Amino acid sequence: MSGWMDSILQGLLLGAIYGLFATGLSLVFGVMRLVNVAHGDLIVLSAFLALWIEKALGLPSPFLTLIVLLPLMFLVGYVLQRTILNKALGEDILRPVLITFGLSVIVQNGLLEAFSANPQKLIGGRLETASVHLPGGLMAGAFPLLTLAVSVAVIGLMQWTLYRTALGRALRATSDDRQTAAMMGVKTPHVFALATGIALATVALAGVFTGVRASFDAFSGPDWLIFAFEAVIIGGLGSLWGTLAGGITLGIAQTVGARFSPAWQLLSGHLAFLVILVLLPRGFFPRRVD
Amino acid sequence: MKVVQSSRQSRVAGVAFLLLVLVLLTAPMWASRGHISLLIEFFYFLALAEIWNLLAGFAGIVSLGQQAFLGLGGYALFFVTMHWQWNPVLSLIFAAVAGGVIAIPVTLVVFRLHGAYLAIGTWVVAEVFKLVFSDINSLGAGSGISLPSSVAHAVNFGSFSRNTVLYCIALAVALLSILCAYALLRSQVGLELSAIRDDEKAARSAGVNSFRIKLLVFIAAGAATAMTGALIYLSKLRISPGSAFDINWTSYIIFIVVIGGLGTLEGPMVGAIVYFVLRQYLSDLGSWYLIVLGAVAVAVMLKMPSGIWGTLAKRYSLSLFPTQRRLVFSEEDLLPGQQTVDAALTR
Numbered sequence: 001m002s003g004w005m006d007s008i009l010q011g012l013l014l015g016a017i018y019g020l021f022a023t024g025l026s027l028v029f030g031v032m033r034l035v036n037v038a039h040g041d042l043i044v045l046s047a048f049l050a051l052w053i054e055k056a057l058g059l060p061s062p063f064l065t066l067i068v069l070l071p072l073m074f075l076v077g078y079v080l081q082r083t084i085l086n087k088a089l090g091e092d093i094l095r096p097v098l099i100t101f102g103l104s105v106i107v108q109n110g111l112l113e114a115f116s117a118n119p120q121k122l123i124g125g126r127l128e129t130a131s132v133h134l135p136g137g138l139m140a141g142a143f144p145l146l147t148l149a150v151s152v153a154v155i156g157l158m159q160w161t162l163y164r165t166a167l168g169r170a171l172r173a174t175s176d177d178r179q180t181a182a183m184m185g186v187k188t189p190h191v192f193a194l195a196t197g198i199a200l201a202t203v204a205l206a207g208v209f210t211g212v213r214a215s216f217d218a219f220s221g222p223d224w225l226i227f228a229f230e231a232v233i234i235g236g237l238g239s240l241w242g243t244l245a246g247g248i249t250l251g252i253a254q255t256v257g258a259r260f261s262p263a264w265q266l267l268s269g270h271l272a273f274l275v276i277l278v279l280l281p282r283g284f285f286p287r288r289v290d
Numbered sequence: 291m292k293v294v295q296s297s298r299q300s301r302v303a304g305v306a307f308l309l310l311v312l313v314l315l316t317a318p319m320w321a322s323r324g325h326i327s328l329l330i331e332f333f334y335f336l337a338l339a340e341i342w343n344l345l346a347g348f349a350g351i352v353s354l355g356q357q358a359f360l361g362l363g364g365y366a367l368f369f370v371t372m373h374w375q376w377n378p379v380l381s382l383i384f385a386a387v388a389g390g391v392i393a394i395p396v397t398l399v400v401f402r403l404h405g406a407y408l409a410i411g412t413w414v415v416a417e418v419f420k421l422v423f424s425d426i427n428s429l430g431a432g433s434g435i436s437l438p439s440s441v442a443h444a445v446n447f448g449s450f451s452r453n454t455v456l457y458c459i460a461l462a463v464a465l466l467s468i469l470c471a472y473a474l475l476r477s478q479v480g481l482e483l484s485a486i487r488d489d490e491k492a493a494r495s496a497g498v499n500s501f502r503i504k505l506l507v508f509i510a511a512g513a514a515t516a517m518t519g520a521l522i523y524l525s526k527l528r529i530s531p532g533s534a535f536d537i538n539w540t541s542y543i544i545f546i547v548v549i550g551g552l553g554t555l556e557g558p559m560v561g562a563i564v565y566f567v568l569r570q571y572l573s574d575l576g577s578w579y580l581i582v583l584g585a586v587a588v589a590v591m592l593k594m595p596s597g598i599w600g601t602l603a604k605r606y607s608l609s610l611f612p613t614q615r616r617l618v619f620s621e622e623d624l625l626p627g628q629q630t631v632d633a634a635l636t637r
Contacts (some may be wrong), residue, residue, distance in 0.1 A: 029406070035409065087592055088591070088592070093352060093405050094352055094552070095591055095595060097352065097354075097409065098548050098587065098591050099587075099588050099591045101541060101544055101545075101584075101587070102583075102584040102585065102586075102587035102588035102591065103584065104584070105580055105581070105583065106580075106581050106584035106585060106588070109577035109578070109581045110581060113576075113578065113581075222537055226410075226417060229410045229413075230410075230414065233410060263424070263425060266421055267421040267422070270417050271418065274399055274411070274414060274415070274418070277402065277403060277407070277411060281402045281407070
């Protein structure tokens with residue numbers, strides 16, 4: 001029995017990191033209906049940048065790189081949206097997919113040129129192996145628990161921004177009806193750029209946490225991207241807590257599948273995704289009409 | 291008045307195309323082995339691109355998972371030649387049938403989704419196929435398997451070398467994909483597809499059963515992609531799940547179709563030429579070649595959303611494989627009192 005509880009707990013903690021990956025994607029998908037195929041590669045980019053900043057500034061911990069990385073990635077997102085992605089938006093889903101596919105290839109190969117093909121890892125030190133005793137005889141890693149706390153905090157912060165600030169109101173309005181929002185005085189190109197900036201700031205966080213958790217290389221992006229997409233879609237378009245729920249569902253499906261055979265971990269996740277999608281095509285908590 | 295599909299331009303282009311095909315047919319006699327291999331690759335990428343163009347440009351189904359069928363076709367080839375001792379060329383037909391049959395349950399899952407969800411759904415299906423095939427030990431599991439030399443040699447036909455036979459098959463596959471797509475688009479179903487491409491809701495309100503058509507196109511695309519996949523792996527001689535079900539297949543297909551022009555038959559041809567030219571001249575640069583390719587795709591999508599061919603065709607009214615139907619007025623349509631046919635148009 002405790003074996004199953006343990007799997008579910010590990011799945012929950014794994015799902016927290018999927019939720020963190022997916023938060024930025026959910027925001028961009030929800031506000032702009034933009035399918036950003038380069039999202040996973042941007043997480044990898046953040047991880048490499050964290051590595052580089054850590055070495056360049058001689059920082060003792062990769063988490064400190066966030067002080068520089070968060071504003072940097074926000075700026076990258078803002079500029080990216082303003083210059084390239086704003087022009088991709090429209091009724092057609094193909095254009096943003098194709099443009100971001102192009103960006104994804106550029107980022108992957110740029111990273112390969114800049115950092116070589118060697119897998120890298122961010123060193124989190126003692127935090128990586130520390131563990132915490134939980135009731136019921138279960139053990140959880142301190143770092144995964146921290147990741148869960150950060151995911152919940154980030155999503156809580158974004159929910160607060162969306163529902164309690166003027167910026168959030170502008171984001172929600174533009175997501176509901178772009179033309180009317182523009183008529184009401186919302187500067188839509190700027191609002192979209194802010195949304196992407198915020199999304200990339202979460203990507204910076206996701207990059208650092210994932211880089212500490214597992215090794216990465218220039219081509220890890222698509223593997224992470226698919227989990228992020230699955231989390232967003234299972235959770236339902238427009239719901240950030242849904243994205244976390246989706247991530248956790250995916251994580252649990254994977255760890256429970258792994259109990260039967262380690263080779264089945266990924267497959268169970270994908271199958272769970274397909275089954276949920278067949279039963280609930282719009283996910284757990286869809287908030288808007290697509 | 292009558293409905294006309296061809297024009298003088300298209301008839302000239304048709305003759306030119308026929309001549310080009312004849313020239314290509316004789317290529318094994320005068321081209322080097324390396325060039326023949328390059329052409330084989332060109333033909334199968336062209337076939338894949340034409341199929342994807344039909345799916346995404348006409349039926350509006352953006353699939354990021356066609357590699358599922360490509361790999362399926364490849365494995366079908368290996369299975370049927372190694373375990374049932376079929377002739378490799380006949381195995382291509384088997385692969386097509388397998389692709390079409392497997393496409394049916396895939397549609398049950400994938401057709402509940404729309405737009406971006408459908409795109410991601412197809413990608414996940416491809417990943418599922420990859421993971422499932424990684425588990426099949428009789429087909430090499432995760433590390434893959436090579437085609438036995440007996441099978442590879444079975445492709446020889448009389449005095450023609452393996453390379454020549456593969457070349458002819460590849461040319462046939464490419465031609466089939468172009469001509470079948472062309473025939474489809476000129477038919478009644480094609481008219482409905484063009485209507486769906488332009489505005490699905492309007493098409494449905496005019497009585498087009500878009501769901502059934504999209505289903506048929508998806509299944510046909512699955513079969514055609516599987517057949518092309520079998521050809522690809524017949525030429526590569528070694529298959530593994532990582533390579534057969536790689537998302538990069540879709541990346542390259544998308545680049546070709548986008549750069550050439552989505553929604554036109556000529557677009558993928560132009561796109562494939564551009565892709566291969568870039569590859570020949572930039573391959574020495576290693577990963578910079580891919581960066582340039584990505585940059586070209588982004589630039590083309592931003593500046594010329596209809597692709598190179600699409601933009602040229604709109605600008606200069608070109609249509610070499612016309613799928614449009616035009617209404618042509620003649621003398622008989624004139625009402626009494628009207629002098630010219632132009633007047634008839636403004637009735």
